[in-house]
Every structure is written in C-alpha cells, then in structure tokens.
Amino acid sequence: MNVKFKIVCPLLFIALGIVMPACTDSDDEIGGNDTPPAGALPSAGFEPNNLPDEPYAEDAVLIVAEERYAPFHTLELMPDGSYLLTYNSYVHTSSVRVAANAGGSFSVYKNRKAKVVRAGSVTDENGTVRLPDGSEYGRFARLGDKRYRLGRGVEVDLRDATGADRTVYYRNYDGTVSRVYVSVSEPVVSSATKSLCRTWDYNSFEMWAYWNGKYIVHGKQTVNDGEVDTYFKAIGGDMLGISKEDFLDEDGEQCRKVIFTSVGTYICFYLDGDVEVARWSWTDEAQGTLHYEDSMANEDYDDEWDGYVTVRFAGRQMRIYEDYTYWEDNMSTRVVAVNTLTAAD
Numbered sequence: 001m002n003v004k005f006k007i008v009c010p011l012l013f014i015a016l017g018i019v020m021p022a023c024t025d026s027d028d029e030i031g032g033n034d035t036p037p038a039g040a041l042p043s044a045g046f047e048p049n050n051l052p053d054e055p056y057a058e059d060a061v062l063i064v065a066e067e068r069y070a071p072f073h074t075l076e077l078m079p080d081g082s083y084l085l086t087y088n089s090y091v092h093t094s095s096v097r098v099a100a101n102a103g104g105s106f107s108v109y110k111n112r113k114a115k116v117v118r119a120g121s122v123t124d125e126n127g128t129v130r131l132p133d134g135s136e137y138g139r140f141a142r143l144g145d146k147r148y149r150l151g152r153g154v155e156v157d158l159r160d161a162t163g164a165d166r167t168v169y170y171r172n173y174d175g176t177v178s179r180v181y182v183s184v185s186e187p188v189v190s191s192a193t194k195s196l197c198r199t200w201d202y203n204s205f206e207m208w209a210y211w212n213g214k215y216i217v218h219g220k221q222t223v224n225d226g227e228v229d230t231y232f233k234a235i236g237g238d239m240l241g242i243s244k245e246d247f248l249d250e251d252g253e254q255c256r257k258v259i260f261t262s263v264g265t266y267i268c269f270y271l272d273g274d275v276e277v278a279r280w281s282w283t284d285e286a287q288g289t290l291h292y293e294d295s296m297a298n299e300d301y302d303d304e305w306d307g308y309v310t311v312r313f314a315g316r317q318m319r320i321y322e323d324y325t326y327w328e329d330n331m332s333t334r335v336v337a338v339n340t341l342t343a344a345d
Contacts, residue, residue, distance in 0.1 A: 033210075033213055033214070033215070034210035034213045034214070034215070034334050036208055036336045037208070039338070040206075040208060040321075040336050040338060041321060041323070041336065042288070042310045042311075042312050042319070042321045043312055046192070046286065046287050046288035046311075046312065047312075047313065048191040048192050048194070048195040048313060049195045049313035049314075049315070049316075049318075051195070051198070051316065051343055053079065054079035054080045054081075054198050054199070055079075055080070055081060056077070056078070056079050056080060056081040056140075057079040057187075059077050059079075059081075059140075059142070059148075060077055060078060060079045060187045060261070060262065061076070061077050061158070061161075061184060061185070061186060061187070062074065062075075062076045062184070062185040062261075062263040062265075063075040063076075063156075063158065063161060063168060063182050063183075063184055064182060064183045064184075064185070065088075065180050065181070065182055066166075066180075066181045066182055066183060067180060067181055068088070070088070070170075070178065070180045071087075071170050071172055071176075071178050071180070072085055072086065072087055072170060072180075073086045073087050073088040074086045075150075075156060076261060076263065076265060077140060077148065078199075078259060078261055079187075079197070079198060079261075080198065080199045080259070080344070081139055081140060082137065082138065082139055082140070082199075082259070083137070083138060083139070083140045083148075083150055084135060084136070084137050084265065084267065084277065085135060085136040085137075085138075085150060085151075085154075086133075086134075086135040086136075087134055087135065127139065127151075128151030128152060129275055131275050131277065132274075133277070135277065136150075136151060136152075137267065137275060138150060138151035139151070143155065145159060146158040146159040146161070147159070152173040153173045154170070154171065154172060154173050155170075155171040156168055156169070156170055156171070157169040157170075157171075161182055161184050162184050165181075166181055166182055166183065166184070167179050167180060167181055167182065168180050168182050185263045187261075187262040187263065188262045188263075189262075190285065192282070192285045192286075192288065193262050193282075193285075194262075195313055195318075196260050196290075196311060196318070197260045197261055197262040198259075198260065198343060198344070199257065199258070199259050199343075199344040200257065200258045200259070200260070200318060200341035200342065200343060200344060201256070201257055201341060201342050201343075201344050202223055202254070202255045202256050202257060202258060202339070202341050203222065203223060203340040203341055203342055204220060204221060204222040204223065204339070204340045205220065205221050205254070205337065205338075205339050205340075206218075206219070206220040206221075206337065206338050206340075207219050207220075207247060207335060207336065207337040207338075208335070208336045208337075209247065209333065209334070209335050209336075210332075210333070210334040210335075210336075211331070211332070211333055212331055212332055213332070215235060216234060216235050216242070217232075217233070217234050217235070217242065217247055218231075218232075218233045219231065219232040219233070219244065219247050219248050220232075221248055221251075221254055223254055223255075223256055223271070226256065226271060227251075228251035228254050228271070230244070230248060230251070232244040232247070232248060247335075251271060252270065252271050252272030253270060253271070253272065254270065254271050255268045255269065255270055255271075256269055256270065256271050257269040257344070258341060260280065264279050264280055264281055265277065265278075265279065265280075266278055266279070266280050266292070278292060278293065278294055279292065279293050279294070280292045280293075283308060287310070288310055288311045288312060289308060289309070289310050289311075290308070290309060290310075290311065291306065291307070291308050292306060292307055292308075292309065293306035294306070307322070307324075309321060309322050316342050316343040317340065317341070317342055317343075318340075318341045318342075318343070319338055319339065319340050319341075320338070320339040320341070321336075321337070321338055321339075322335070322336070322337040322338075322339075323335075323336050323337075
C-alpha cells in the first residue's frame with residue numbers, strides 16, 4: 001500500500017504544470033489513455049484461498065493489559081510463532097525509543113522524504129527485534145499449556161486469561177513476577193480473514209502512472225534473495241521532468257516480509273533491517289477491500305496516513321491492488337499499482 005503517491009502526485013502537478021506549456025516534442029510521445037493493462041486491476045470476484053493453518057494458529061491471541069502501570073501494554077501471539085509485545089508510556093523498558101512511524105507504505109516503502117530520517121530497529125543475539133517505538137518483536141516458545149517464553153527470558157502464563165479473574169502472570173527478564181488484569185481478543189475465523197492473516201514473503205511492486213488521461217510511467221521492483229531488480233520507463237520523461245525517484249524508493253526501503261494478523265495488526269520488515277507496525281480492517285470483506293492506517297501506538301502517529309486497497313488470492317499468492325487518482329486545477333494524475341506476495345513456508 002504505497003501512499004507515497006499522496007506526496008508525489010501534488011509535486012508532479014507542480015512540475016508538469018510548469019514544464020508542459022513550453023514543450024513541443026519528445027523522443028517518446030505521450031499518448032494512449034488511462035486504461036491499465038491486463039492484470040493491473042483486481043478481478044471482479046473475490047475468492048478466499050485454502051491454505052493450511054500456520055504451525056501456531058491455535059496459540060494466536062491478543063492480550064491487552066487493563067492496568068495503567070502493568071509491565072506491558074499488549075501481547076500478541078501470531079500463528080507463525082512470532083509475538084509482538086508493546087509497552088505503555090508509564091513503563092520503563094530497555095528498548096530503544098526513537099520516533100516511529102509507518103510514514104510510507106508498510107507493504108512497499110517507508111517514506112523518509114516526508115519525515116525526519118529515523119533510527120532503525122535493533123536486533124539482539126537471539127533475533128529479538130526492538131522496534132523504534134519501544135515495542136518488541138520475536139519468537140515465542142511453548143512451555144506448556146498456555147505458558148510461553150518470549151525474548152530476553154520473559155515468561156507469560158495465560159491459563160487464567162479467559163477465566164473469571166481474567167489475569168495473566170508475567171515474569172519479567174529481571175525475575176519479577178506480576179499478576180495483570182487483562183482483556184482478550186480471540187482470532188477471527190472467517191474465510192477471508194484466515195486467507196489474509198499469515199506471514200507473506202514480498203515478491204514485487206509494479207505501477208503505472210497516467211497524467212491527464214495519458215500513459216506516462218511504468219515501473220517495477222522485484223525482490224530476490226535480498227536484492228532488488230528495478231525497471232523504470234518514463235514516456236516523455238525528459239519533457240515532463242520526472243524520474244524514477246519520483247515513483248520508486250531506494251532498494252533498502254523495499255519490503256521483504258509482511259505479517260497480517262486477525263486482530264488488525266500488520267507488520268512490514270524492510271531490506272535495510274527496519275520494521276514498521278500499523279493497523280488494518282475490512283471495509284468490504286465480501287469484495288476483499290480493506291483499509292490501512294498508522295498505529296496510534298506510534299509515537300508520531302499520523303492520522304492522515306491511510307488508504308484503501310483490494311486483495312486477491314491465487315494458490316499461495318496474494319496480490320494487493322491500489323488505484324489512486326488526484327485532481328488539481330483541472331489536471332489529473334492516476335497511479336495504479338500491484339503488490340505481489342507469496343505465503344511464507
């Protein structure tokens with residue numbers, strides 16, 4: 001979901017509005033119409049996939065602490081065996097705390113051009129990732145019935161989380177044990193949500209741009225073994241004053257892995273090591289349309305960072321379709337994009 005275009009397109013209006021009146025011809029004549037090629041738009045019907053459950057699907061849960069000074073704020077166990085642990089602002093943690101924001105597309109790019117460049121995530125020797133907002137991502141291990149070990153030696157006992165007391169026992173890395181009152185969100189089990197919510201390897205991003213109904217740009221970035229192969233073609237690029245950097249970000253800012261969870265979380269892992277967390281929800285589940293937005297837990301939460309996309313499934317593959325049109329002074333810019341992902345092994 002590449003909302004970078006919400007920043008790029010107004011800039012293109014300025015550039016194109018200045019350049020076009022003085023132009024006479026170009027090696028690549030602008031022409032055609034704004035009809036995207038086959039495969040650039042979603043099919044009419046939405047069909048869920050039929051993939052097997054991930055190995056820890058029965059453990060998946062979201063635990064929310066109901067106490068202001070609890071040692072954690074939320075704990076989400078994910079079907080692939082990973083967890084996301086967040087803290088509230090009243091609790092001291094040893095995590096790195098710097099400005100965090102999903103300021104570009106989680107599934108495609110981070111938009112550093114729109115905000116101050118921020119520090120990356122920190123990964124310890126056990127592979128646990130401390131995110132810039134102070135939260136923590138890692139792998140959990142089962143210790144027994146509803147008991148788990150997280151990163152840094154933290155242990156949680158969830159056996160009473162859904163009982164009358166609604167409590168969990170949280171053993172911190174320093175050995176301190178806390179009894180915490182919680183609320184619990186169980187995974188949603190609809191076929192559409194089950195199809196979406198898993199870990200995905202990011203394969204490619206392909207986009208087409210149209211100015212005033214004329215085709216002007218085609219670009220594609222493909223991720224293979226941590227490397228990015230980029231194709232970019234601007235029709236009349238010299239005449240219009242546009243370049244690859246207007247539409248495609250640096251290789252390191254390409255997503256490599258995405259996790260959707262059934263309680264509305266999605267996480268993007270970038271090639272440069274950064275990790276971003278945001279939110280999603282269905283707007284029309286029957287048609288595979290969803291809304292994404294910045295997470296309010298992020299320290300520099302941006303309520304204008306959001307958008308709508310459509311998903312389609314075919315075997316182990318998922319495609320996320322985007323279609324944005326922007327108008328200014330009777331000029332239009334349309335951007336159509338397809339993100340292709342494959343279910344992780």
